[in-house]
Amino acid sequence: MIKYDLHSHTTFSDGRLSVAELLERATEKGVDVLAITDHDTTAAIIPAKTYIDENSLNLKLISGVEISTKWHSFEIHIVGLAVNIEHPQLVALLQQQQAKRQARAEEIGKRLTKNGYEGVYERAKELAGKAQITRAHFAAALVEQGVAKNIQGVFKKFLARNKIGYVPSQWCDMATAIEAIKAAGGVSIVAHPARYQMSNKWLRKLLDEFSQAGGQAMEVAQPQQAPSERQFLGQLSQEYNLFASQGSDFHYPMPWLDLGKNLYLPKDCQGVWQFWQANEEC
Known part of the structure; x- marks a missing residue:
């Protein structure tokens, strides 16, 4: 099989x-x-x-x-x-999606910095390497800072709807x-x-x-x-x-x-x- x-x-x-x-x-x-x-x-x-x-x-x-x-x-x-x-149609859509993903990542970084969590965007970018920055990269960066025990905890505390790092998707x-x-x-x-x-x-x-x-x-x-x-x-x-x-x-x-x-x-x-x-x- x-x-x-x-x-x-x-x-x-x-x-x-x-x-x-x-x-x-x-x-x-x-x-x-x-x-x-x-x-x-x-x-x-x-x-x-x-x-x-x-x-x-x-x-x-x-x-x-x-x-x-x-x-x-x-x-x-x-x-x-x-x-x-x-x-071409798929390539164009993915380019648009990637631009939206980058803009969202930058805004998440700004909101976290405003609330006292500095350097998280920069660390998330390092973790992402050549890839697009995702919320999972932010979560991993925040775990490193010791604000939560695991990625699930970070999402619940920081990145879920109505939390300080939440940015609506577009x-x-x-x-x-x-x-x-x-x-x-x-x-x-x-x-x-x-x-x-x-x-x-x-x-x-x-x-x-x-x-x-x-x-x-x-x-x-x-x-x-x-x-x-x-x-x-x-x-x-x-x-x-x-x-x-x-x-x-x-x-x-x-x-x-x-x-x-x-x-x-x-x-x-x-x-x-x-x-x-x-x-x-x-």
Whole structure:
């Protein structure tokens, strides 16, 4: 059986493993097909393809991206898989997203400095390296300052809504992301739908509007997940005629979350890989 992990991150966004480290770990964990889906950037894709070829890894890479979007009061992430990373429409959208991400990071830094937390922006920028600065980098910088024990604590105390470091996002709308992914020849997927802290009524509304806008799939399976949740999401994928995807949303190794771990789809779900398999046969 082919092992798919279709949601992962590198140091080109907020992952902690380099491209090489991620690919080697995927191979060690028996992953056959891996998608790299960094936040609002495809910068890892070419280095990943090069590394796989040069090291003859037995691993199929799917070119991907995770685009942040605004839908009502929610920040919804849309994963694009099997995309042409050079398509002008996708490139232009990601450039816009990156500019918004940078502006948001600068404003977060200003607000933290104003409240007495100096040097956090500069440290977050160091931690990000060549990647875009994310809130995870700010969180790591604040943990270093000893203001909280872990990243989750920082988000709760500083970066959540109505906290001193919170800056509202200005992401594109969901339809814009779907259109860019489609133009680039890819399949669009609602990422981790159970994480948005919305009622089932709102979740159904999201999936309905996503589908109406041309969305094609939703994530159903993740490593740390109750069987009942996985079954429910599988039922929703069938109800809204969406392909089902599976992915670890891997950022770094954890005891309960790793590449390829506990990833399988409920019975009767249509795997999203059928999308690019069909295109390869054409």
